[in-house]
Amino acid sequence: MKEVQTVVTQLIDVRMALRQGTIYQSVPEKILTIMDNVAYKSRRTHVIVPDDESQIMTLLETINQRLNQDDKKATVTDLELDQLLQHIVSPNTKIRDKGIFNLFNRLLRKYVLTAEQVVWVKDRLISDDYLFAHILEPENDGIFLRSFSVMFLAGILYANRTHYHVLTEAELVAIELRVMAYAIIELDSRGYVADKGWAHALTHIINVWSELNETQELQRADKLLMMAVLIQAYRFSDNALAYGEDSHLANVLMVLLKKNQLYTDYFLAVLQDWQKSLLNIVPEDSIAFWNRWYNRNRFLQSLMLQPELPTEIDDYLRKISDLF
Numbered sequence: 001m002k003e004v005q006t007v008v009t010q011l012i013d014v015r016m017a018l019r020q021g022t023i024y025q026s027v028p029e030k031i032l033t034i035m036d037n038v039a040y041k042s043r044r045t046h047v048i049v050p051d052d053e054s055q056i057m058t059l060l061e062t063i064n065q066r067l068n069q070d071d072k073k074a075t076v077t078d079l080e081l082d083q084l085l086q087h088i089v090s091p092n093t094k095i096r097d098k099g100i101f102n103l104f105n106r107l108l109r110k111y112v113l114t115a116e117q118v119v120w121v122k123d124r125l126i127s128d129d130y131l132f133a134h135i136l137e138p139e140n141d142g143i144f145l146r147s148f149s150v151m152f153l154a155g156i157l158y159a160n161r162t163h164y165h166v167l168t169e170a171e172l173v174a175i176e177l178r179v180m181a182y183a184i185i186e187l188d189s190r191g192y193v194a195d196k197g198w199a200h201a202l203t204h205i206i207n208v209w210s211e212l213n214e215t216q217e218l219q220r221a222d223k224l225l226m227m228a229v230l231i232q233a234y235r236f237s238d239n240a241l242a243y244g245e246d247s248h249l250a251n252v253l254m255v256l257l258k259k260n261q262l263y264t265d266y267f268l269a270v271l272q273d274w275q276k277s278l279l280n281i282v283p284e285d286s287i288a289f290w291n292r293w294y295n296r297n298r299f300l301q302s303l304m305l306q307p308e309l310p311t312e313i314d315d316y317l318r319k320i321s322d323l324f
Contacts, residue, residue, distance in 0.1 A: 001128045003039060003136060007181040010034045011225075015177070019221040025269050027228045035184050035232065040136050047134055047141045049089055056087045060099045064106075071110045081117060085124055088152070089133070089145035093197025096144055104152060108159040115166040122156050122167065125149040126178045135185050143188045143199045150179060151204040157211035169217040176222055179208050183233040191243030202233060202245050210252045213259075223256060224266050231270055234299065238288035241295045250302040257310055264310045271313070275320055 014030050017023045023030065050056070059080060066074045084104065090096045107113055113121070124130060130149040134142030153175060160167045167175075183205045190199045209226050212218055234241065234249060257264045274296070283289065303309060304317050 001132055004128060004132050004181055004185065007034055007038065007184055008177050011177050011180055011184075015221065015225055018225055019219065024266075025273070027225065028232055028270055028273055031184065031228055031232045032236075035236065038136075038185055040138075040187070042138070044137045044140050045134065047089065047145075049091065049141075050087055053090075053092065053095060056083065056090075056095055057099065059083055060095075060103055063103060067106060067110060067112070071112070074110070074112055076107060076112055076117075078117065078120070081113075081121060085121065085130075088148040089142070091141045091144055091196040096148060097197045101148065101151065105155055108155050111159070111163055113159075115164055118156060118160065118164050118166055119171075122153065122171070122175070125153050125156070126175060131178060131182050132185070135182075139188050139190075141196070143190065143193075143201060144196070146182065146186065147199050147201040147204050150182065150201065150208055153179065154204065154207035154211055157208065157215075161211065161214060172212065172215055172217050173222070175208070176212055176218065176226065179205060180226060180229045183229050186233070187238065189233075189237040189239040189241060189245075191239075191241070191245070200243065202237065202241060203243070203248055205233065206230065206245070206248050206252055210255070213252070213256050220260065220262060224263065227253070227256065227263070227267065228270065231274070234295065235274060236292065237295060238291055240291045241298070246295070246298040247302045247305075249299060250306060253303075254306050254308065257313075258308070264313065268312055268316060271316060 011034070014023070014027060014034075018027060063076060063080065066076075084100050088096050088100055126149075131146060133145045134140050135146060157167075157175070183202075186201055186205075188199065189202050191203075193199050209230055212226060213223050230249065234245065253267065257267060300317055303313065304321075309317075
């Protein structure tokens, strides 16, 4: 997908400049420029959903029974994995969320997948057909395929870090770049969708960021860059992020800030830039404006509830607390 590749290429340039030290505090501005230049479409196209619900429910039951009988010897075939992944596009929460997602987590926890299958699933999840399906179109059911591809990636990263150790540095960087591109392009940040269950894209992106923050292969510049992208994605969401995104972002951020003073210094600069942008802002009569305004308030309030918030962050938030 040309638009996706353009964003990835721009991110590669920003990443390289940050690693070389030629840019630092201007990173959030550069991310915003990338966001502003994404060309979206005005019309939807049909989201294709497999019409074999009874067959996939049978498959879910079959694999779960196999695990119940002997999870240490259980296996899952490539064909079965393919069928499971084809159905995460389903708007039926019984299939997508309560069915496939729960089973996939079980497969990872029990280390049922082979190392080759872990890599194969990872490749499928970061492909254009999954991670960016229908992403340039107006709000559509493709969000379930996109968002759950990210959520499954978080599971893959956790399993790789704790057991498989099969993903190379190059593969981890590729995941980082693709997920950052997804965070930049994705406009649909709905939480719970009536009659269809969880979309929760931003929460799933934060889950991936949390896992990448624990990797030894990625450098500090990578983690700073992902921080900047995540904050911008949160900051410019037109949806009300009222399904735990604020506290989740604050919790994951706190874990990162404890790792090195560099992260605290950078996050303080990001907060100051955010605050500066509000000084001349003119309120708008739109849902998007007020969603963004109160999304910020909830996030900053969640930060202030953190018992181990770095002193410089706490002091700054108290200084501007009248504005949220």
